[in-house]
Amino acid sequence: MSAGVRGILAVGTDMFHIFSKAIMGTAVHKKLGNVSIGLTIAFVVGSIVGATCGGYINRTIYYANPVMSDIFISLVYVFLLAS
Secondary structure (H helix, E strand, C coil), rough: CCCCCCCHHHHHHHHHHHHHHHHHHHHHHHHHCCCCCHHHHHHHHHHHHHHHHHHHHHHHHHHHHHHHHHHHHHHHHHHHCCC
16 A cells, blocks of 8 residues: 555455465465364354455445545554554
8 A cells, every 4th residue: 555556456465465375375284284174164264254344344435435445444454463
C-alpha cells in the first residue's frame, strides 16, 4: 500500500503469496510426519471463514469509500501485529 497499490489488491496478492508458501511447507512437513490432520482441518476451516467474512466486510467498505477500505486494512494489520 505504501507503494501506491490499492489496499484491496495488496491484501489479495499477499494472501496468495502466503497461501502458496504454506502449501509447500505443509507438503514437506507432511512427508516428515509433522502435520496433525485434525489441527490442519481446524485451521483450514477457520481460515476460509475468516477470509470470506473479512473479504465481504472489506468489499462493502471499499464500495462505500475506497479510502476507508485502506484505513480498515491498516487498522486490522496493526491489531494483528500488536496481538
